Amino acid sequence: MAVLPSLATVADLAATLGRTFTPEQEAQAQALLDQASSIVRAYVRLDITRATTTDTFPMRRSDRQHLGAPFDHARHGQVTLPQRPVEEVATVKVNGTVTHDWWVEQNELFLRSVPWLGPPGAHQAPRVEVTYTHGWSPVPGDIQAIVLQAANRVIVNPSGIRSETVGGVSTTYLIPATGENLGVLLSRTEMRVLDRYRRTASSVRLRSV
Template sequence: MPALADPAELERRLGRPLTPVEAARAGALLDDASALVRAYTGQTFSRVDDDQVVLRAQQGEIRLPQRPVHDVTAVVAIGAGGAPDLPVVGWQWDGLDILRTMTDSPVINLPELWYEEDVEAYPGTYRVTYSHGDATVPADVIAVVARMALRTLTAPTVAATVTSETLGPYSYRTDGSGAGTAVVMTDDDRQMLKLAGYRPAAGMSLVRRR
């Protein structure tokens, strides 16, 4: 996936062009920061049309993991033990991120033969087809990714987790999380993403994606 911010965003925040050394490192640091943000939030922050994802229903509700959701086009109950996958009818989308299957049971409008002989053939997992994501990366996500990369890029030394600097006869040396070669996510970064609503909701169950 492409980085969630580009080197131009780093230059805007520095107020100057990147030096040749900084420019050589910027792309990799932005990639690392983007990967950490995506892992923490569970969001891709890119537009995807007709994405298919397999999810487990909880009490008749399916929470769609990627936001914003633009539309939902299909919901299919997944069969087990030889039972066929069957389209679900009567589902409702709340316009945000919740699908309701209209019942607590995963067996919805199934052929009578399957319902009577093997209700357990439908364990409550569904294949949902939907479109989601932003056309452009949100500004607050860009801000977090850029500052994560800049902390490492502008560290006085590239020795991992160590920051040091000498000014004439004076010098200092401190352990600094995020300094050096490794990009890290701080509590402030996590808090900003959480307050913006990007942290996955509790109770969501994602089985797999295609």
């Protein structure tokens, strides 16, 4: 599986902080951005960045009525594409055979009636292989901002200290008012922002290419 790029760059982080990184600091910043990006992706259950993926899914029967759909048929198949937004579907194969009898609504792929297998495989749903392009380009600004904030928390306050006094000088560090040391983890506010992107249900994926 390809390694996904971080959702913000070291240059973005340097600009946010208004500073120039040394080579060692650049390496640390990249590691923190990678960690924050992984945490954000895990929370929203999406790759987020634009990419083209080929996956295979078991088709399920759909009883949804599609008035005015390209293929108005009482019995058709359906597959939920897990990555979104879906930008383009390139090819669809059912049990290894290319088909053009399909249409897409948001991240739902519908296929004109496809016969289920007869005995002895009667209980096996057809396998649908889909090659599709998904994700955002560029990364949405609010997602990028959260990744930068998470990385910045560690750079600004690597020890997780809220305040300290040295030589009569008191310093207060920028961490949540609760005193919780989040590091690159997400705050409740950040989670609420990301909830608009979060995928709440997932499709069964048989394999990835």
